[in-house]
Amino acid sequence: MDRPDWAPEGIDLTRPSVARAYDYWLGGSHNFAIDRDWARQVLAAVPDLRLMAQANRAFLHRAVRFMVDQGVRQFLDIGSGIPTVGNVHEIAQRAAPGSRVVYVDIDPVAVAHSEQILKGEPGAAVIMADLRQPSAVLTHRATRALLDFDRPVGLLLCSVLHAIPDADDPYGMVRELVKPLPPGSYVAISHGTLDDLVEEADEMTELAGRTTTPITGRPRAEVERFFAGLELVEPGLVWSVLWRPEEPDETFERPGRSGFYAGVARVPG
Amino acid sequence: MSGLPGFVAAWGRALRAVAYAPLTPPERTTLLAGLAERLAGALAAPAFDPAAGYWVGTDLVAAGYAAPEALGRTLTVLRTRLPGALGGEVPQERVTALVESLAAGFAAAVHERSLDAQESIRLAALTARDRAERKLRESEARIRHLVTHDPLTGLPNRAALAGLLAAAGDRVGLCCIDLDRFAGVNDSLGPGVGDRLLGAAADRLRALVAAGGHRLLRLDGDQFAILLADTAGSEDAIKMADRALAVLAEPFHVDGTEVPLTASAGVVERPAGGEPAELIRAAHIALHWAKADGRGCWRLFDDARSTADAARYRLSAAIPAGLRRGEFTLDYQPLVALTGGAARVTGAEALARWRHPVEGRLGADRFIGLAQDAGLIVPLGDHLLELACQQAAGWRTPDGTDPPHVNVNLAAPQVYRAGLAGLVAQILDRTGLPPHRLHLEITEYALIEPTREVLANLRALGALGVRVVVDDFGTGYSNLACLRTLPLHGIKLAAALVGPPAAAASDRAFLATVVALGHTLGLTVTAEGIETAEQAERMREAGCDVGQGYYFGRPLSSDRIARRIAAPLPRRSWTDDAGSTAESAL
Numbered sequence: 001m002d003r004p005d006w007a008p009e010g011i012d013l014t015r016p017s018v019a020r021a022y023d024y025w026l027g028g029s030h031n032f033a034i035d036r037d038w039a040r041q042v043l044a045a046v047p048d049l050r051l052m053a054q055a056n057r058a059f060l061h062r063a064v065r066f067m068v069d070q071g072v073r074q075f076l077d078i079g080s081g082i083p084t085v086g087n088v089h090e091i092a093q094r095a096a097p098g099s100r101v102v103y104v105d106i107d108p109v110a111v112a113h114s115e116q117i118l119k120g121e122p123g124a125a126v127i128m129a130d131l132r133q134p135s136a137v138l139t140h141r142a143t144r145a146l147l148d149f150d151r152p153v154g155l156l157l158c159s160v161l162h163a164i165p166d167a168d169d170p171y172g173m174v175r176e177l178v179k180p181l182p183p184g185s186y187v188a189i190s191h192g193t194l195d196d197l198v199e200e201a202d203e204m205t206e207l208a209g210r211t212t213t214p215i216t217g218r219p220r221a222e223v224e225r226f227f228a229g230l231e232l233v234e235p236g237l238v239w240s241v242l243w244r245p246e247e248p249d250e251t252f253e254r255p256g257r258s259g260f261y262a263g264v265a266r267v268p269g
Numbered sequence: 270m271s272g273l274p275g276f277v278a279a280w281g282r283a284l285r286a287v288a289y290a291p292l293t294p295p296e297r298t299t300l301l302a303g304l305a306e307r308l309a310g311a312l313a314a315p316a317f318d319p320a321a322g323y324w325v326g327t328d329l330v331a332a333g334y335a336a337p338e339a340l341g342r343t344l345t346v347l348r349t350r351l352p353g354a355l356g357g358e359v360p361q362e363r364v365t366a367l368v369e370s371l372a373a374g375f376a377a378a379v380h381e382r383s384l385d386a387q388e389s390i391r392l393a394a395l396t397a398r399d400r401a402e403r404k405l406r407e408s409e410a411r412i413r414h415l416v417t418h419d420p421l422t423g424l425p426n427r428a429a430l431a432g433l434l435a436a437a438g439d440r441v442g443l444c445c446i447d448l449d450r451f452a453g454v455n456d457s458l459g460p461g462v463g464d465r466l467l468g469a470a471a472d473r474l475r476a477l478v479a480a481g482g483h484r485l486l487r488l489d490g491d492q493f494a495i496l497l498a499d500t501a502g503s504e505d506a507i508k509m510a511d512r513a514l515a516v517l518a519e520p521f522h523v524d525g526t527e528v529p530l531t532a533s534a535g536v537v538e539r540p541a542g543g544e545p546a547e548l549i550r551a552a553h554i555a556l557h558w559a560k561a562d563g564r565g566c567w568r569l570f571d572d573a574r575s576t577a578d579a580a581r582y583r584l585s586a587a588i589p590a591g592l593r594r595g596e597f598t599l600d601y602q603p604l605v606a607l608t609g610g611a612a613r614v615t616g617a618e619a620l621a622r623w624r625h626p627v628e629g630r631l632g633a634d635r636f637i638g639l640a641q642d643a644g645l646i647v648p649l650g651d652h653l654l655e656l657a658c659q660q661a662a663g664w665r666t667p668d669g670t671d672p673p674h675v676n677v678n679l680a681a682p683q684v685y686r687a688g689l690a691g692l693v694a695q696i697l698d699r700t701g702l703p704p705h706r707l708h709l710e711i712t713e714y715a716l717i718e719p720t721r722e723v724l725a726n727l728r729a730l731g732a733l734g735v736r737v738v739v740d741d742f743g744t745g746y747s748n749l750a751c752l753r754t755l756p757l758h759g760i761k762l763a764a765a766l767v768g769p770p771a772a773a774a775s776d777r778a779f780l781a782t783v784v785a786l787g788h789t790l791g792l793t794v795t796a797e798g799i800e801t802a803e804q805a806e807r808m809r810e811a812g813c814d815v816g817q818g819y820y821f822g823r824p825l826s827s828d829r830i831a832r833r834i835a836a837p838l839p840r841r842s843w844t845d846d847a848g849s850t851a852e853s854a855l
């Protein structure tokens with residue numbers, strides 16, 4: 001991780017990217033054959049994956065709108081992916097004009113694409129950075145220019161923490177990211193889990209290993225640990241479709257099939 | 270249109286399952302209500318235009334409902350619920366045409382959308398790849414810079430030389446500049462001061478070099494190099510070296526201390542195109558010469574000198590093997606009595622020879638100096654001493670009288686070594702040579718300030734009965750006090766004293782004085798280097814006791830000298846022999 005900042009980042013278009021596969025599952029076309037091949041294999045193993053992705057995405061939207069309702073006007077979206085339908089800044093700005101967003105992703109193509117989308121958008125920026133280096137994210141020029149850490153910030157960690165294995169200490173990363181947030185800030189986390197995908201578990205794990213970013217599904221208790229020291233808002237850590245739904249969910253045979261735990265917590269003080 | 274809100278609600282429920290559109294339920298209701306109005310209006314219009322359905326399809330996609338399911342469910346709701354909501358007055362063909370048109374608009378919009386998306390992601394991939402490549406190149410350039418530059422001074426280093434040479438023109442010059450005794454500065458003032466001093470030296474050289482458009486490099490710790498491009502001749506490079514040494518000779522001030530410094534330079538100038546390492550090597554050899562010549566100066570690389578150096582080095586390195594293989598042998602040059610009628614051989618001087626497997630037969634002048642420099646003179650000298658004693662012990666005269674003595678040269682280190690007499694005694698024992706037949710020649714130089722060991726050695730040798738002769742007497746080091754107090758047997762006059770054929774009167778007077786001195790001290794006086802009858806006559810007149818030189822005979826191999834000594838009397842004149850022996854010795 002101690003690579004000097006002038007050392008090159010790899011870009012490997014011969015391996016599927018989670019960011020682009022996710023776009024495919026959401027129904028987007030911002031992907032290549034290599035991504036679609038892989039995305040379809042995962043779909044074959046987990047036919048509900050499209051719906052899971054959409055439900056996760058919908059949670060993200062609801063969480064952003066919830067935070068805007070609580071007065072949050074600036075967001076740090078880490079693992080933002082390919083901005084497709086409903087970018088965080090669009091949603092936030094529709095709810096509260098003037099809201100600011102810093103997108104962070106490690107995928108160079110996702111970042112380049114975000115730049116295209118954000119051209120001429122003064123209220124949002126994207127930076128290429130690694131969640132595993134929280135200080136690099138927090139001290140980045142764009143972060144400091146757009147976000148005011150004296151006022152509440154909405155930290156979004158949606159569908160990204162499961163990309164960090166325990167060995168890299170994801171809990172420490174979250175602690176470090178939360179530390180500079182003033183009271184009244186909010187943290188939204190959604191996290192993939194195999195708790196209710198028992199039959200699919202093995203194949204999922206195997207397929208996940210083939211991407212540029214392998215995946216660690218975590219059981220509920222381990223996901224809850226991410227919120228240590230924070231105040232989970234109602235209804236707490238729940239299946240993504242059960243977090244403050246705007247209308248009843250008819251998608252899944254049971255909520256656990258949504259595959260994601262989701263929760264929003266407030267920074268106390 | 271009281272039935273329309275019911276239709277909108279049903280449509281909204283149908284689209285809820287394709288929920289990834291970013292609309293909230295109220296936003297969705299507003300959108301769908303607007304689209305339903307347009308559809309209803311089209312169906313009810315007096316002149317029916319199915320195109321209205323097309324634009325509803327595209328707007329649906331634009332709002333984010335782009336999944337195939339969104340279309341399928343929309344079509345189902347339209348067919349099953351819209352006519353009822355409008356009161357059943359609607360002709361079926363209109364509904365069918367409107368639905369088809371909506372599907373077409375939807376499909377076209379999805380197509381457009383995915384083409385746009387594909388293009389934008391390709392562009393993003395290209396951008397990302399370009400960026401990665403640029404970073405790679407930057408990092409390569411950075412690494413190349415790190416590899417080819419010295420971090421302290423920022424100057425290009427040895428690794429950069431090849432690149433700089435490639436652009437240097439037809440002829441190039443390289444001045445390798447080394448700060449004299451820099452290690453001492455570093456040790457006494459500390460490495461911090463050393464580094465600042467290096468930086469200051471680099472700055473001066475940089476200024477000097479920049480003016481001429483040349484390049485400055487840092488080769489090593491305290492070593493810089495100036496690369497001159499397009500030189501016209503060695504003069505250019507020499508001038509640069511001269512100026513560089515001059516700017517470095519100005520005292521430096523580091524941390525308030527004046528640090529005087531000198532530098533030496535090795536200069537090479539030649540056509541471009543050779544190996545960089547070769548160029549540096551040549552400059553280093555020249556630098557070595559400059560250091561050997563006392564530092565603070567420059568030397569120009571010269572191929573001949575370098576070749577000779579290399580040959581000397583190779584020869585010197587071969588001495589130990591030569592010793593092991595017995596390649597060192599002796600020739601003998603007769604010593605002839607100048608007094609008492611016919612030339613009588615009284616002794617022979619053993620002269621070292623090296624039967625080198627490649628170089629052939631080498632005289633002492635080619636390797637004794639090398640052996641001395643290489644610290645091998647003692648083993649070599651001991652070997653030759655033993656060999657001479659052994660061979661001389663075998664000499665026999667025809668009439669059974671005492672055979673001639675053998676003169677063996679000792680190098681200064683041998684004379685200084687404690688226990689010399691003991692060693693000589695052992696050798697005499699082993700070889701059976703009587704002590705009085707061994708004459709050891711030592712140079713005057715060894716006696717300038719005789720140490721306790723030297724004195725002890727000389728006395729012990731005297732006690733042993735071995736004779737000691739001072740070689741090359743009269744070359745300037747004469748210590749007359751020594752001559753008087755030391756147990757010496759004779760002196761050999763330096764060849765210079767034998768002098769030119771027509772020596773001046775003053776030279777003759779000097780010669781006579783020296784000979785008289787020798788005789789006063791009871792020493793035998795030998796004259797070396799006698800080449801003509803005239804010289805022989807002059808030496809006899811001057812009172813010399815013994816003569817040596819080509820006039821009396823060239824050096825002979827050990828076999829031949831033994832045969833010559835054994836030849837029946839009266840022997841032929843040594844003089845007749847002179848020409849032939851030299852040839853046969855070769």
Ligand SMILES: C[S@@+](CC[C@H](N)C(=O)[O-])C[C@H]1O[C@@H](n2cnc3c(N)ncnc32)[C@H](O)[C@@H]1O
Nearest residue numbers: 019022079080081105106107130131158159163
């Ligand atoms: C599945 S997408 C999630 C997109 C969005 N946050 C959402 O929930 O809809 C996960 C994203 O996380 C990014 N990601 C994975 N590991 C990351 C890391 N260590 N640092 C930053 N981003 C990372 C991936 O490139 C990908 O774009």
